[in-house]
Amino acid sequence: MMPKACRHALRAGVCALLALPLAGCFEQPLSILDPAGPGAAPITQVWWVMFWGSLAIYLLVLGLATYALLHRRRNGQAPRRALLIGGGLALPIVVVFLLLAYGIRSGQAMLPLPTSQTVFRVDVRGHQWWWEVSYPDAPGGALYSANEIHIPAGVPVDVHVSTEDVIHGFWVPRLGGKIDAIPGRTNVIRLRADAPGEYHGVCAEYCGVQHARMALVVYAHPAEDMPARLAALAGAGVDDPADLQDTQGARDFTQHCLACHAMNPRERSSQPGPNLADLGVRAMLGAGTLENTPEALRDWLRHHQARKPGNRMPQAGLPDAGFDAIADFLEHSSTP
Incomplete structure (x- = not known):
């Protein structure tokens, strides 16, 4: 009869294999197992090589442990020298060397090497x-x-x-x-x-x-x-400074926001704030914090420190009408 420890280890291995399809790793937005380009495909291959290699080593260790428990030598001693040199030294060196060689080869696709194609x-x-x-x-x-x-x-x-x-x-x-x-x-x-x-x-x-x-x-x-x-x-944003004085929202933006946020798509913000020229067509606000909707934009302007604590944007001391005016200005000015 198989020892209790081996039964537990075998059960754990079977459960891990059965759980893999349920792990949600495939066809997810951030999954490395769903490559969409030549830079990602080799990484996926390395992942599978490591997975199947790890599984093989796990099964090997499990088999050796089972063998050792079921077939003890007469003197009760396992072949320690062979296990130490083979399993503790030779096997890790060979495995690490093969992974290193394969990994270096896989990274070639992401190097900016000379090419005849337009980059x-x-x-x-x-x-x-x-x-x-x-x-x-x-x-x-x-x-x-x-x-x-x-x-x-x-x-x-x-x-x-x-x-x-x-x-x-x-x-x-x-x-x-x-x-x-x-x-x-x-x-x-x-x-x-x-x-x-x-x-x-x-x-x-x-x-x-x-x-x-x-x-x-x-x-x-x-x-x-x-x-x-x-x-x-x-064509998005505002390239004529005079347009920043047309409405109350434009004037409030100029007074409270323009020092950090450029509205001309060809200008880099002078202070560390995102260029807002095409904000109206972006999907998210705050680098993924909120979905970009009219309601979310107004909420972000009022409560951005609550939504993303510690962000570098200072809180503007404006009444609700002022935030609404700035939001209207951004929505109309940042849509191509």
Whole structure:
């Protein structure tokens, strides 16, 4: 009869295998098991290699433990030297070496190597706790946005990642691995979306109290539609300073918000605040904190410290009518 300890271990292994299909790892927005580009596919392969390899090692250890319990040597001693050298030294060295070699090969797809294809460039700068996005090669000059990245599908995209403050981690799991944003450095990762779609990302390096609310979304468009998307961004916002005095909302925005938030899509905010030129067409507010609806925008303006405590935006001392006026201005001015 199988010893009780072995029965428990076998039962645990069977339960783990049965639970895998229920783990919710497949076809999820942040799943590495649902790759959507050549940068993510090798990572998925490494994951499966590690999973099946770990399962094989687990079963091997389970089998050896069962054998040792059922077939003790006459003197009661197990072959310690063979187990020590084989299982404790040789096996880990071989496994780690194979994983290292396979992992290095898998990372080649994310290196910005020379290519005959046209490469689309996006600059992403991490802030506590949001993402600054710019398109330096856009027609007519650089364009600025925040927390949403628009790229052409089927085209290599070099993402130049940097940071304004602390270390952040740029990671879009379905398109590739993560890369750190390190103060004083710019790191480059090459991604490509095989098909148009929406790909979610996060900050993968703890960066402070609102680390969990630092989401981003990558929108991959058909390549032929990308010029129109950039043109729409260029046409959003306010490029004439006189327009900032037309309404009460514009005047309130100029007085309380303009020092940190640019409204011209071709200007980088002078202070660490997101460019709001295309806010009206963004899906989320506060880097994924709230869905972007008229009601949520007004709630965010009034209670942003309650919704995302510790964020760098100061509280404006305005009556409700003032917040409503600013919200109206943003809704009408930030829609292409």
